[in-house]
Amino acid sequence: MGYYIGIDVGSVTTKLALIEKQGKMVWDTYMRTEGGPIETIQKSFLQLSREMGDLDQEIKGIGTTGSGRHLAAVMVGADIVKNEITAHAAAAKHVDPQVRTVIDIGGQDSKIIFIKNGVSTGFNMNSICAAGTGSFLDHQAGRLGIPIEEFGAYALKSYSPVKISGRCGVFAESDLIHKQQMGYKKEDLIAGLCIALVGNYLSNVARGKRIEPAVLFQGGVAANLGIKAAFEQRLGIPITVPRHHNVMGAWGAALLAKQCHERTGYASAFRGIKPIASFSCVPKTFSCSDCSNHCEINELYIGESLASRWGSRCNKWSDLERSSKNYREERDFPLQGFRRQVSS
Structure with missing residues (x-):
């Protein structure tokens, strides 16, 4: 049939919606984030796996929204990332x-x-x-x-x-x-x-x-x-x-992912339901001292691989495969809780 997933990660709750190709809601879940968006996203996908089975081959697109949309996008391999206004408006127009x-x-x-x-x-x-x-x-x-x-x-x-x-x-x-x-x-x-x-x-x-x-x-x-x-x-x-008033943001993100897939025809970058529910996902951070900005650089590791890095005002840290010897030597250090010095 073809399904699309939307995720809305808010400050208080995390919502996940599964829709079919006509945009109709097939399945949804609503969980309190409780300060742990990574764990809550994984619990949502674990619930999806248990209740809907293996749908990986039928997922055509996935979108994220909410205050935690960028983190969620890296975790799941999102095809589209949209703000809450756009997502809620899309769902509202679909409903009425x-x-x-x-x-x-x-x-x-x-x-x-x-x-x-x-x-x-x-x-x-x-x-x-x-x-x-x-x-x-x-x-x-x-x-x-x-x-x-x-x-x-x-x-x-x-x-x-x-x-x-x-x-x-x-x-x-x-x-x-x-x-x-x-x-x-x-x-x-x-x-x-x-x-x-x-x-x-x-x-x-x-x-x-x-x-x-x-x-x-x-x-x-x-x-x-x-x-x-x-x-x-x-x-x-x-x-x-609306009947699904509490997951409208996630529904909208799924609808926008559907529109993106239908417009481009690209294959989804979705990582898979069971892998998302089970892989190790660890955020780390350090402060770059290469200039006076002292940017806080955020990293996300999936397994032992660096999946994403963001936070610099320049593009110095945008390359995931940075070749600096100093960086390679220091990347395995515990990065949270102290200022890390990195030479250019």
């Missing part, structure tokens, strides 16, 4: 060709994408405020003793939401604690928090721009029924949460 606005709230960032006639016309992202993101809501749910899966449902039980300051995450949490100590019910506190965070999003992310239907709500926070209801109440228009 009439989409005009995409609201995406992930683990640590929020963004809005504007689309007209199937073409992305602009986007905004949150700046320094993470209020309303998944990690913020996780923290508040834990502090209130409520499973995050039930957080939104609590909000829908409220008949008298408490007014919460939503100017930023620090003020929202402080105000929530103050109102909690005054004895308000949890459902009223949570409903008030959802309303405040939606207001924060509209002022700091949407920044007053008109939100036109059809509107898709994507990202992990889209599962929060309270946030969805608050958006609908504030905007006065229906908000659609």
